[in-house]
Amino acid sequence: MKVLVVGGGGREHALVWKIAQSPRVKKIFCLPGNAGIAALAQCVDIKAEDVKGLAGFAQKQGIDLTVVGPEAPLVAGIVDEFEKRGLRIFGPSKAAARIEGSKVFAKELMKKYGIPTADYRVFDDPEEAGRYIREAETPLVIKAEGLAAGKGVMVAREREEALDAVKSIMKDGIFGDSGRRVVIEEFLEGREVTVLAFCDGVTAVPMECSRDYKRAYDKDRGPNTGGMGAVSPAHYYTPDVSEYVNKNIIQKTLEAMRLEGIPFKGVLYAGLMLTSKGPKVLEFNCRFGDPETQVVVPRLKTDLVDVIEAVIEGRLSECNINWTGEKAVCVVLASAGYPGDYEKGKEIAGIEDAEGEGAMVFHAGTALKDGKIITAGGRVLGVTALGRTEEEAREIAYRAVSRIRFDGMHYRKDIGL
Known part of the structure; x- marks a missing residue:
């Protein structure tokens, strides 16, 4: 094949x-x-x-x-x-991929079919959005409607922050056409978790859960990024919560898409907040997450090709998918300045030494030049380790990270804490 x-x-x-x-x-x-x-x-x-x-x-x-x-x-x-x-x-098809490509489509789908999510308003006029913000309670979450490489969500603790976010997205055009409309949501409090699910249009089989660390700096500070690390599983995602999410979010969304005439086939990514009032959807994506894939896929015991073919052929219900009981931790190594401007072309050393510590080193923004591996992106490497406990996996991952070097290397020190 x-x-x-x-x-x-x-x-x-x-x-x-x-x-x-x-x-x-x-x-x-x-x-x-x-x-x-x-x-x-x-x-x-x-x-x-x-x-x-x-x-x-x-x-x-x-x-x-x-x-x-x-x-x-x-x-x-x-x-x-x-x-x-x-x-x-x-x-998924182009029509089904709108669940990620248009936050407005996703929010309206959830509202129509009673899928739990944050209250929201949609605006295509920045002045109207500004008037709403001046009357609304803070904090607020401002989202560009379209794709923004995981950086189109801004949490505004203060009113001025929210107004600045709308200006940046709608007037300054920092996300281009993706920011022609914004979704303004209530701020949800709780613990975040990501659930990826294989879907064949009718059947959904959730994968092992994970938690993504989106902020650039320790203690969840700084701007949003594409992800600075991940762990799997999230220990607070209990069997009862899992059962609720599978029934009321994953399966319900799959059914909603089918009823809309756009069956979803592929991987449905549900970013969730476990609030005091139950799990609610923060966002849907239409594909494997990154870096979540780097902690979930290494825990998959079943042949991934077999699962993918079952999805394509609509026989996912017949597929037996098994997972290892090990825990996984991934630490992302980024270029200085990321998620803002950064330089490329820095030589990377120590990858083999890191792998010798028992970690897997997944390349993100790298390239080959004159036989040497150099940086070629904001997120450069993902160092993933498996362990019997999360603490063991974390220890192996950070020990491996200490072996890698490149000029300006930046990473969070609190992944898994």
Whole structure:
């Protein structure tokens, strides 16, 4: 079997790493890939957003199965394009990917079908949004409607912060067209958890839960990022809470999408807040999370290719999916300045030493230059470790992190605490 993985980050490295373990897979391509993925797959420099270029490559190479990592090509309709050409691909259609591509669509779907989420208002006029903020209670959460690489959510503790957020998104256009409309939500308090679920349009099978650390600095301070680390499982996600979420959020959302005539197939990502009034949805994504994939996928015992094929063929209910009881911790190593401006091209040392400590090092923003691995992105590496306890996994991960060096390397020291 020939498999193509679309993307080039830590999530895609984790997926390639897992897919490579399948005895059914003979060759893996990754477009565009990165320096770490290149050790497991043939990387070709076609961008993840080049839907027609990717489809043409898959046809020419006789690819048997394509797995899409990032949200942008899914929202752009890569699944529709591949299926039109008779190619097997894992992910939701363009219409179903709107659950991530449009926060307004997702909020209206939840409101219509009684799926628990924060109260909200939608605005396409910054002046009207400003008038609402001046009357509303703070804190507030301001969200750009469209895709913003995980950075389009701003928590405003004070009224002026909320007004500044609306100005940045709607007037200054920091997220481009994604910020033409904003969703303003009530602030939810509680503990966050992420639940990814395999979905075949009818059946949903939740994966092991995880917790993502979104803020740039220790103690959840600083701006939002694409994720600075993750743990799996979240110890406070009890069986009772899990049962409630599966029934009232995951299954209900899958049913809502089916009733809307847009069945969801692929991975549904539910970002949740466990509030005093029960779990509520913070956001939906239409794909594997990053860095959540780097802690969830290593705990999967079942052949990932078997699960993916069951999803595509609509027989997920027949699939027996098993997980290891080990705990996982991932620490993201970022470039100085991330999530703002940062420099590239810094030589990275110590990756092999880190792996010698028993950790998995998933490459995100890396490239090869003159035989050396260099930085090529904001999030550079994800160092993941498994352990019998979360403390053991955390100790191995941070010991491995201490072996890696590059100029300006920044990471949180409190992942898993």
